[in-house]
Amino acid sequence: MSEAPGLxxxxxxxxxxxxxxxYAELGMPRDEYERVREILGRRPxxxxxxxxxxxxxxxxxxxxxxxxxxxFGEKAPENDALxxxxxxxxxxxxxxxxxxxxxxxxxxxxxxxxxxxxGAATGVGGIVRDILTMGARPVAVMDALRFGPADADxxxxxxxxxxxxxxxxxxxxxxxxxxxxxxxxxxxLGNPLVNALCVGVLKHEDxxxxxxxxxxxKVVLFGSTTGPDGIGGASVLASASFDEELExxxxxxxxxxxxxxxxxxxxxxxxxxxxxxxxxxxLGAAGVSCATTELAAGGTGGMNIQLDRVPLRDHRLxxxxxxxxxxxxxxxxxxxxxxxxxxxxxxxxxGILAAEIGEVTEVTPEEAERGGRLVMTWHGETVVDMPPxxxxxxxxxxxxxxxxPESQDALQADDAAKLPRPEGDTELREQxxxxxxxxxxxxxxxxxxxxDSYVRGDTVVSTPHxxxxxxxxxxxxxxxxxxxxxxxxxxxxxxxxxxxxxxAEAYRNVxxxxxxxxxxxxxxxFGSPEDSGVMWQFAETTRGLADACQQLGTPVTGGNVSFYNxxxxxxxxxxxxxxxxxxxxxxxxRLRSGFDTDGARVFLLGETRAEFGGSAWADVxxxxxxxxPPQVDLPAEAALGxxxxxxxxxxxxxAAHDLSDGGLAVALAEAxxxxxxxxxxxxxxxxxxxxxxxxxxxxxxxxxxxREEAFVAxxxxxxxxxxxxxxxxxxxxxxxxxxxxxxxGLDELRATYEETLPALMNGV
Amino acid sequence: xxxxxxxxxxxxxxxDKDAARAVSLAGxxxxxxxxxxxxxxxxxxxxxxxxxxxxxxxxxxxxxxxxPLMSELVPAARSGALPVLGICNGFxxxxxxxxxxxxxxxxxxxxxxxxxxxxxxxxxxTAWTNGYxxxxxxxxxxxxGEGSYVADEExxxxxxxxxxxxxxxxxxxxxxxxxxxxGVTNAHGNVVGLMPHPEHAVEALTGPSTEGLxxxxxxxxxxxxxxxx
Numbered sequence: 001m002s003e004a005p006g007l008x009x010x011x012x013x014x015x016x017x018x019x020x021x022x023y024a025e026l027g028m029p030r031d032e033y034e035r036v037r038e039i040l041g042r043r044p045x046x047x048x049x050x051x052x053x054x055x056x057x058x059x060x061x062x063x064x065x066x067x068x069x070x071x072f073g074e075k076a077p078e079n080d081a082l083x084x085x086x087x088x089x090x091x092x093x094x095x096x097x098x099x100x101x102x103x104x105x106x107x108x109x110x111x112x113x114x115x116x117x118x119g120a121a122t123g124v125g126g127i128v129r130d131i132l133t134m135g136a137r138p139v140a141v142m143d144a145l146r147f148g149p150a151d152a153d154x155x156x157x158x159x160x161x162x163x164x165x166x167x168x169x170x171x172x173x174x175x176x177x178x179x180x181x182x183x184x185x186x187x188x189l190g191n192p193l194v195n196a197l198c199v200g201v202l203k204h205e206d207x208x209x210x211x212x213x214x215x216x217x218k219v220v221l222f223g224s225t226t227g228p229d230g231i232g233g234a235s236v237l238a239s240a241s242f243d244e245e246l247e248x249x250x251x252x253x254x255x256x257x258x259x260x261x262x263x264x265x266x267x268x269x270x271x272x273x274x275x276x277x278x279x280x281x282x283l284g285a286a287g288v289s290c291a292t293t294e295l296a297a298g299g300t301g302g303m304n305i306q307l308d309r310v311p312l313r314d315h316r317l318x319x320x321x322x323x324x325x326x327x328x329x330x331x332x333x334x335x336x337x338x339x340x341x342x343x344x345x346x347x348x349x350x351g352i353l354a355a356e357i358g359e360v361t362e363v364t365p366e367e368a369e370r371g372g373r374l375v376m377t378w379h380g381e382t383v384v385d386m387p388p389x390x391x392x393x394x395x396x397x398x399x400x401x402x403x404x405p406e407s408q409d410a411l412q413a414d415d416a417a418k419l420p421r422p423e424g425d426t427e428l429r430e431q432x433x434x435x436x437x438x439x440x441x442x443x444x445x446x447x448x449x450x451x452d453s454y455v456r457g458d459t460v461v462s463t464p465h466x467x468x469x470x471x472x473x474x475x476x477x478x479x480x481x482x483x484x485x486x487x488x489x490x491x492x493x494x495x496x497x498x499x500x501x502x503x504a505e506a507y508r509n510v511x512x513x514x515x516x517x518x519x520x521x522x523x524x525x526f527g528s529p530e531d532s533g534v535m536w537q538f539a540e541t542t543r544g545l546a547d548a549c550q551q552l553g554t555p556v557t558g559g560n561v562s563f564y565n566x567x568x569x570x571x572x573x574x575x576x577x578x579x580x581x582x583x584x585x586x587x588x589x590r591l592r593s594g595f596d597t598d599g600a601r602v603f604l605l606g607e608t609r610a611e612f613g614g615s616a617w618a619d620v621x622x623x624x625x626x627x628x629p630p631q632v633d634l635p636a637e638a639a640l641g642x643x644x645x646x647x648x649x650x651x652x653x654x655a656a657h658d659l660s661d662g663g664l665a666v667a668l669a670e671a672x673x674x675x676x677x678x679x680x681x682x683x684x685x686x687x688x689x690x691x692x693x694x695x696x697x698x699x700x701x702x703x704x705x706x707r708e709e710a711f712v713a714x715x716x717x718x719x720x721x722x723x724x725x726x727x728x729x730x731x732x733x734x735x736x737x738x739x740x741x742x743x744x745g746l747d748e749l750r751a752t753y754e755e756t757l758p759a760l761m762n763g764v
Numbered sequence: 765x766x767x768x769x770x771x772x773x774x775x776x777x778x779x780d781k782d783a784a785r786a787v788s789l790a791g792x793x794x795x796x797x798x799x800x801x802x803x804x805x806x807x808x809x810x811x812x813x814x815x816x817x818x819x820x821x822x823x824x825x826x827x828x829x830x831x832p833l834m835s836e837l838v839p840a841a842r843s844g845a846l847p848v849l850g851i852c853n854g855f856x857x858x859x860x861x862x863x864x865x866x867x868x869x870x871x872x873x874x875x876x877x878x879x880x881x882x883x884x885x886x887x888x889x890t891a892w893t894n895g896y897x898x899x900x901x902x903x904x905x906x907x908x909g910e911g912s913y914v915a916d917e918e919x920x921x922x923x924x925x926x927x928x929x930x931x932x933x934x935x936x937x938x939x940x941x942x943x944x945x946x947g948v949t950n951a952h953g954n955v956v957g958l959m960p961h962p963e964h965a966v967e968a969l970t971g972p973s974t975e976g977l978x979x980x981x982x983x984x985x986x987x988x989x990x991x992x993x
Contacts, residue, residue: 450876452878454961457970
């Protein structure tokens, strides 16, 4: 291999202002490039252009979403539990007794489409490092997945690959996978969604931040070596130095090494415990570019880096490729010089490679004014000399135009209420089974069975129940519960209401296991922000979530935006995935969704209206999407949540299950199957509406025998409508109504529920 | 005196915390052992926990058998003196170390499987199973990608005839193991390898049952009455 034809140093850049630069190929618009030239007072070097292009990308800078995301801070409710808010790697909330929890959800959509297994695997790896970076021990993961139609050829490539990637990486890290969701819709064909969530536990005093204080402190890169994976656009900067054939063999998707990540977790936690780091940042998107600019910007503003000291797995890498590499399993720490020998000894114990690549420097007041000074050299020659804050914090901010699409009126006018309803019990029964067996509703065991849910021994509730719950430690009864939800069909019909419904469902899920909701994370998956209709959906979504969180007192602690999920002009259904975290004081009181207490009375909480817009019934039976989504009533959700959590706390409930996709029909079937007991239920009025309406703020509860009165009184105290609808027991689900009865044996119910995914996915 | 049961941590061990918890719940003192230290710290018995010892990109347990600690453990176990329970990856390590015959290969489904699993206890005379009744069915956790037990027919016949099959899967073979074998023991009965995880079935709050605790109480019984081995 010949050397690159001339290093693009700061001196070269100053001397050759007119050299054409491939900013457009790197995805940087001309005006942003001009702004870089203005900041630097010259053209950027290739390395500087690499840094600005990745740091100012939509993915890293949130330039299209920022103006909307601000509402999460502006409307944030007063909440004493919030210890670290938005803007850091992940939010941190107080859960009592000096314990804190950090959690966040993030997308890895595009890499998963390109290479499902590695894309999903490294999605898990990335979010786990975010949690680790906060100073926490990662303790559990979850994932929210969306695919094209379950019988589409590409879904049979995507789903097994994504599942095996999550399984491979998460299992090997020893993190229980405690829940999540899976959905199918044609809008995701070509744009699958892979959103991974991680939660970590720490003590208040252990919180770490991405900052680099203290001039003279060392900058240490530790973990994996840096290779050419995930470089993507960097090749255009360096094209002269490779022949084309070699270049084409380089993967644009990163490759994960979970064993290295496991070592990195244990090594980092030991470094934290011994107080050996003053600042820490993981290397994710934008790799060294992001870690150095953010650490420097969060500290003195000054840093010198010797890029040639970065340990490489391919010695041919150029400075700009090193800066853009997204090689996984790497961390950057700021370490006091006196602690370096001990730092290296801990790394050595865990077999972790560590390299001192630079140090924190003083900046002059003038330099501070400009945004600090980050200098990088390559074998003694200066290739970067820039104010880091201009890359990390002062990127472009767009006020993208947004407008309600003209088609929205017609969509909402296409009311699901006019769809033909089942005539007679035979058809009602048949439609119940069709909805129950539909890919997005049916038993997800084919997927979830590939995930370790038991490791660490603190999993108190997991799939398939309403939330995932973990005990915080062996010597505490306190637990945290997490649920994620997002219904793209509702959100398409009304993004404001649909987002609040997603939030409400996650809130309800957490309550249904006995926990009280405390804080929120979100992953907002949308089409192109350059489409004004998509941008309107996004604006409505952020407004809806900020309003809901304000109203119910659960702050947004962080999240992630994924734009450009579209093929040609066709965007995905807008899919905000909302994660709600709750706390339960005594995990022994937790509720699960299987109704397994023979003779227990079953109560329906909440009010049922005729609401079918965006429902599973409209989708499965009529392939219809139109009308308005169910109404959202946040005070009713809060009241319901309080009744559920209190009934767990007071020992009134034996089990509980929230109502969502497929309404009462699906909730009853799941409660029966998971409890391995039949249910005898009686409903007033129209059986179809009772069974298939998706009215929000509802749940079913199996009440402990003898506690019925107390339960009804509790519901009344909180103003939640309560109706006794049946009894646990028998070998079938039987629903009688004024016009007749629908009865399905447990065996048939189970076969319908369980056979869908194996039939589609086995042998592919 | 409280029995001291070592739990080995390899760099990629994952269920070491769980195994230590199970040892405590059984009433013994868990002692942390580090793969790189050739020192058994005088423990009375050892658990090799589940996980991916060294990442296991090569073959599960293939590198772990060469760990410094194993140079102390293997001879003591082979002689019949040191009781060793290998769970999941620990079972794989015991096979790679030739303390137990056979090997664990990829599940027949080619997918990782995590599920609650019923086992039938077949040999209740070992150091780790004497607290169970022969034929007793217990509910524990199975979670593995390479859990299919294989050996040649001659070895399988020998295991059967010597009563060295410790436990079998009931209610469907989850991974293609020959003759539904979930666990085996050596001729002395001090070394037991088990693919499912009894340490995840020790608390009603977190496990499918508490029926896995018997492995950890069995070792206490064994140590209290060593002559029975």
